[in-house]
Amino acid sequence: RTYYQGEDRFPDGMDNPIPNKFVVIKPGERFLFAIRGSASWRGLAKEMLILAADEYGFGAKTRVGYGRLTYCKNAEDLRLEIPEAGDKALVEIYKVHKGNAQLHDTFRAETEKRFYCPELDLLFRKYKPACCFLADLEDKHPEQWRDVKKIHDQHKKMLKNAPIDPVDPVIQEIFERCRPLAPENIPPWFQAFAPTPAHYIAGKTAIEIQNFLEKYRKNWPPLADFKQAIETAMHLSDEDKEECLLILEMKMEEIAGKETGDG
Known part of the structure; x- marks a missing residue:
């Protein structure tokens, strides 16, 4: 401390350090880097910039980890990444970006391509809730209509957010499973599952x-x-x-x- 304050004393390593003051950016801040030039090298320049930001960082004290930046993927990047993602990775992407309206169609299309499994339940509840309903019916094997109604009530809110297509094989499977248990006066929600000629x-x-x-x-x-x-x-x-x-x-x-x- 006496050395930094200008007194005539050689530093012996026994003083409390006084950090140098410099401008810092709080975690979570975002920066926009604009890359201009011919299309032939913009992609390479982008890759180099992402690597430099992640591995080396910018500014002072980069050797100890300061100034490193993580690339924030945009909607275009994610549209290319989503179809290639495994089930677990897809769910993680959805958790982070489910509020991005630009990706709803991409998430929906990818959900349509995949078979239902518990790992993908979050996506199916949003985009194909009938599959979740059917999985529950298969798991619980209802023997009476009241059991069917109880299971349906658990999925009712989700089902309202997706159109019911009576010729969808999933909807038909639900109808065929539940029809033998249905009362004479079937409720409107079940009528919507019934296919007509x-x-x-x-x-x-x-x-x-x-x-x-x-x-x-x-x-x-x-x-x-x-x-x-x-x-x-x-x-x-x-x-x-x-x-x-x-x-x-x-x-x-x-x-x-x-x-x-x-x-």
Whole structure:
């Protein structure tokens, strides 16, 4: 201390150090570095800058760790990174950036590509809540409607945030699992899970409808219900309707023959 205060005394290492005062930046502050020039070298310059900031830092006392900066990835960087991330890494990215509206479509698209697993539950609750509902049904094996209702109540809030598509295989699986337990007066939420013939033929060509009817094996909706849906389909011509109704009639006769043992 006496040495730094100017007294004629050689420092012997026994004094308390007085740190030099210099400007510092508190943790969490962000800096914008603009890189200009031809596209051929901007990417390389960016990589070099990121490496220098992370490994060496800027300013004073960098050898002891001061001045190091971590690169803050932007939405464009993350859109490229998200599809390559494993399940665990994807969840961590989502936890940090779930509030970024620019990434919602990317997170949704990536969730759509993946199979449900407990590790991805956070993402599926946001973007595919029906998968969480189905997983719960498979895990708890409800035997009465009140058990189904209890499970549904736990997922009700999430399900309201996602559209219900009755022809989605997940929605159909939920419906088929719960239908035998449903009361006569089924509640509106369960009615929304029930596919109708109109759902199945919407947007299909006459050939696609005929192929669909020939391969139809579901118990719900009943095959006979397709007659009215075909007759009232606005996108089919009269000739298309006749051909579809003919296939429907043949399919129903085939099923009736099998049930009576004539086939």
